[in-house]
Amino acid sequence: MLCAKGLTFSYRQPQQQVVDVSLQVAEGEILGLLGPNGAGKTTLVSLMTGQLTPSSGSITLHKEKVYLGHPDIALVPQEFAFYPRLSVAENLAYFAGVLNLPRKIQQLRSEHAIARCALAEFKSRRAGQLSGGLKRRLNFAIALLQAPKLLILDEPTANVDPHSRAFLLDTLRQLNAEGTAVIYTSHLLSEVESLADTVAVMDQGRILLQGPMSDLLNEQQHSIYVKLTPDPTASLALELNGIKQTDGWWQFYLAGHGKTLATVLTRLESAGVVIEQIRYGQRRLEEVYLSCISGAGEL
Amino acid sequence: MGALTASVRKETLLLVRDWHALLVLFLMPGLFITIMSLALQEQLGDQPALQLSGWLIDNSNSHPEFVTELNRQEYLSFTPTQDQPLALSGNKKLFSLTLNNNFTAALEGTSSAPGVTLRFAPELPQRDRLLINAAVQDAFARFNTHEIALSLGYDRSYAEQQLLHKGFIKTDHNKQQSRPNAVQQSVPAWLIFAMFFIAIPLSTTVIQERQQRTLARLRTFGVATSIIYGAKLIPYFLVNLLQLILMLALGALLLPRLGAEGLSLQVNLLALLAIGSATSIMALAMASLIAALARTLEQATAISGAINILLAAIGGIMIPAFVMPQTMQSLAKLSPMNWALEGFLAVLVRQGSWAEIAQPCALLLGGAAIAWLISIALISRGKHDG
16 A cells, blocks of 8 residues: 655754655554654654655555645644644634535534544534643544545654543554554554554664564564462572563573573473463563664664 | 635634734724824924914004004014013013104115114024014015005006016925824824734744644645645735724724824725735735744744834834934835835825825835745745755
């Protein structure tokens, strides 16, 4: 669906740039775009929405070059990009109005966006008087007016209470289930982990890692979780790189420590520790992200 | 609803809900006009007719024609008396004129003593003394000419037409040189000042949109830059016209009730509308330029305020240009506010025709075109900079 190839862009400031970035977003897919501050995520979003023109490379949507104002692409910016002195309904009416659609369709889209974002009871309230969570919802609702095929969200849950965050993520899942592709940039790895089908990690303008979420998390069976009776001694735990988790399971790190499942289990049994249950560990996205960023020598 | 209609509606709602802007745009000029019209009433008001009163002591009792000529003098009024008053300033008679008893002899050249003696109160200004002297000389010249003509067998009409050449000197009250009174100066001056103050709310909305990324969002909605900016200009142009109507109404209807002279609107109202529109277009262009130049709200407010006050100070808004020294008057011609004021004064004071407002209108529209070209260049550059 969206295909970016070899994108490069440079501002006057050298630290804000995008270097040779290639990305793909398939129909109905959610791409999580991760990276520290200044990684170039917002610049990449601006390139993907046509606000900036790459100095080299190309971006296409359905094989058509992406341009500013593409009707199939909607952006939810980080900032509250609406008018605080207008009411919720007036904001939506205005943004629907500038789409140059027939009046009936404008009304339908406004009503749909209000319903989708549960803003009905706040319709007549001035946008500037809404809570942070409701402002995020309005910011999101405005993008829905475009009925996009690709929705790009730039840190949409910054400074949002957990309830509103959960609401927003649920709404995104619904939209995605209805066929809308999503690009979601965030600092909150747990959000991306729970939402995204694919992940791209970006730093210093470059994509360091990208791929399906399941592949990244299962890339290496790098640890095992074991229920033991009794607990191993502290020296044994240290020898086997084991840490007791709060849920009572012991995690033993294999990767990077020259251990295999067999050597760990044999050593435990020889020390008189009974193995009651065992499962392979799955990496958390946070670990993938941190190893990726620290591997690049930056954080 | 099309993009332009929706945008104009939005801008209007934003402006109507901005109470600070409305106070600056309507209340401030209203107060300035009222205060300055009343304060400058004496300085710029019509001067009362000059009338210098004095005593006339006719000791000659032989030449009533000379007394008649004296009484014809426009600025002098005489009260006959028999005795020379001791003090001249006590009863507002600031001079005395005595026809001496040797008046006839002096006239015939048989006496070297003066035929007429003038005395002035000590406080009478030199200018008034010279004026009285000139008036008496004029009366005497007329009287003597008639006397000579009659002695040569001509009548008074011959003396008047052939010797005095009645109508030879004509005072032309040049319309171009007419000075405005306090209301005629204050109403357009502070109206123009307020019209240019739209720079603050207009540039503020542009910068807020830029900072909050609403502008970027609108572009992703496919809204053309010309519509985004063009839609801002329409409501502000209408606000400028509303300012024009309200401030003129204030001058014509309210100020007379407060004791100031009323502003006469028996003028070419269409010409007034034309100069008002040209002023608004220049003010909108200035506002656009400031919006393009400023990066923050603080910058926009400071630049707008400073530029407006500077242009007003040099442009004859705060102090009328005609009371400034010549150098400052030349400097005033550089201010767009002065171009606008000249246009308004041409209509309101001199009942000027379209030809008389053509130059101010051309200057305003030319200045606006330049300001807009610079703004467009800056906005385009900013767009590419991201």
